[in-house]
Amino acid sequence: MQPEETAPYKRIGIVGGMGPYAGLDLVKKVFDQTVAARDQDHLDVILLSTPSVPDRTRFLLEGKGENPAHVIFQVLESLEASGAVVAGIPCNTAHSPRILDVVLRELTETQSTLRFVSIIEETIRHLRERFPNLRTVGVLSTTGTLRTKVYSDPLRRHGYHVIEPGEALQEECVQKAIYDTTYGIKAESNPVTAKARSDIERALSYLKDEGAEVVVLGCTELPLAISDPLMFGLPMIDPTLLLARALIRETHPEKLKPLGKT
Amino acid sequence: MQPEETAPYKRIGIVGGMGPYAGLDLVKKVFDQTVAARDQDHLDVILLSTPSVPDRTRFLLEGKGENPAHVIFQVLESLEASGAVVAGIPCNTAHSPRILDVVLRELTETQSTLRFVSIIEETIRHLRERFPNLRTVGVLSTTGTLRTKVYSDPLRRHGYHVIEPGEALQEECVQKAIYDTTYGIKAESNPVTAKARSDIERALSYLKDEGAEVVVLGCTELPLAISDPLMFGLPMIDPTLLLARALIRETHPEKLKPLGKT
Structure with a gap:
């Protein structure tokens, strides 16, 4: 399907819709992180953004609805049928073992050869490589991600001390900044509302006070609100960016731009 | 594939990569123009962004390389095999009859049932509905779009007087603002360079001086540089936005937001 002048491509698959703008943010970061001066230099990406994935947090916390895994x-x-050889899911909550383990098992059972890149593993890989002396990691996420320990379990296994918001701050500030149907990022991300942003800042400030040295923005909606590399002097870790870079590394490493400051 | 709580969806297909950011811009505008408060309210979109489409302007002007139509x-x-029922191409130059007629003929020959929405026809429809007294239309585009009269032919058929840049202004300002591998939008769109933007403004100013009452930003890279609804007092017509709205209208008209000022 490619003309002579372009190198054979390896198609990158992206599971979008969780939420839709987070899916776009990942595709944009793949393009941004690619060395390219013309259309034909870019990577081959397929995004399927579907509203039919049930809400992840609702399934995890209330046990309601079917498992989004299916x-x-x-x-x-x-995506694989359309030619994707590698794929990522720009939704941290979907990486909860109760969801992701089912997805990966179904892939194995169907003898899929699609390579899956985990946003969680890529984030931890980055912390280890980039911050060798790091001890205390703050994490902001949905309540579903927090309660099912999507970040805290593997971070602790790697020896990090993990700080997350207490229950009231989580429910009133973080979860609502993501989900509130009036001012939350899932309802209003163009631009993000001042209330969503200030509530997230309140939670970031708490994590800093508790000793966090970096903060993982562990819900793909959060980097839509916080694009600053530093907040309150702490490096903001953007898992969507790290997933984008990993998808390039797994397909066309020669086209991966050098990593910036974060 | 959809859970009970969501209405059956009709998948929207988008031919991306011409350029990659213009494809993303169209997907973003589909999301922006949809009435939605949660992930499950959004529309189902598949974007295939491939670097393997040969350059459209080069084929049209130099007769080099294969026809991008294939x-x-x-x-x-x-996209159709992946379930798309309607599709759009966010590249005005690809709508040149020498390219698009071949695409549409191949679709007919293979008895495809995919509905194709033309960015050109949607733009003219908008001008007729929104500006009933309009006489003189300015158009900025690639040299390929200009020379093959992608906009000027149908606009004239509808009785409009069409103004486009003269040869020097077109080559030095408009074409280079899009294509230059150092400062052009295809090379640098995040953000667009000051030189690309100021060169486009120079061309806009010329169109105004020549009597244009509105300006069609007739290359999908141009709205990445000019997002203002008015420039020099003239309404800026964004064909990408109009294509996005048409794709919603053709699938889920009940979810189409009311049109803003432009």
Whole structure:
């Protein structure tokens, strides 16, 4: 399908819709992190953004609705059928073992050859490489990600001390900044509302006071609100950016731009 | 594939990569123009962004390389195979009859049922509905779009007087603002360079002086540089926005937001 002048491409698959703008943010970061001066230099990306993935946090916390794993698996299957060789899911909550383990098992059972890149593993890899003396990691995420320990379990296994908001701050500030149907990022991200941003800042300030040395923006909606590399003097770790870079590294490492400051 | 709580969706296909950021801009505008408060309210969109489409302007002006129509057709076929029922191409130059007629013929020959929405027809429809007394239309585009009269022919057929830049202004300002590998939008769109923006402003100012009452930003890279609804007092017409709205209208008209000022 490619003309002579372009190198053979390896198609990158992206499971979008969780939320839709987070999916776009990942595609944009793949383009941004690629060395390219013309259309034909860019990477081959397929994004399937579907509203049919059930809400992840609702499933995890309330046990309501079907496991989002099944639709996520179907999207991955569809991406593979369309030629994707590697894929990522720009939704941290979907990486909860209760969801992701089911997805990965279905991929294995169907003998899929799609390579899956985990946003969680890439984030931890980055922390280890970039901050060798790091001890205390702050994490902001959905309540679903927090309660099912999507970040805290593997971070602790790697020896980090993990700080997350207490229950009231989590529910009133972080979860609502993401989900509130009036001012939350999922409802209003163009631009993000002042209330969502200031509530997230309140939580960041708490993490700093508790000793966090860096903060992982562990919900793909959060980097839509916080694009600053530093907040309150702390490096903001953007897992979407790290997933984008990993997808390039896994397909066309020669086209990966050098990493910036963060 | 959809859970009970969501309405059956009609998948929107987008032929991306011409350029990559213009493809993203269209997907973003589909999301922006949709009435939605949560992930499950959004529309189902598949974007295939491939670097393998040969350059459209080069084919049209120099007769070099294969006709981009063949790869564009293959992408449309792939989108249809992935469930798309309607599709758009966020590249005005690809709507040149020498390219698009071949694509549409291949779709007919293969008995495709994919509905194709033309960015050109949607732009003219908008001008007729929104500006009933309009006489003189300015158009900025690539040299390929200009020379093959992608906008000027149908606009004249509808009775409009069309103003486009003269040869020197077109080559030095407009074409280079899009294509230059150092400062052009295809090389640097995040953010667009000051030189690209000021060169486009020079061309806009010329169109105003020549009597244009509105200006069609007739290359999907241009709205990445000019997001202002008015420039020099003239309404800026964004075909990407109009294509986004048409794709919603063709699939889920009940979810289309009311049109803003432009």
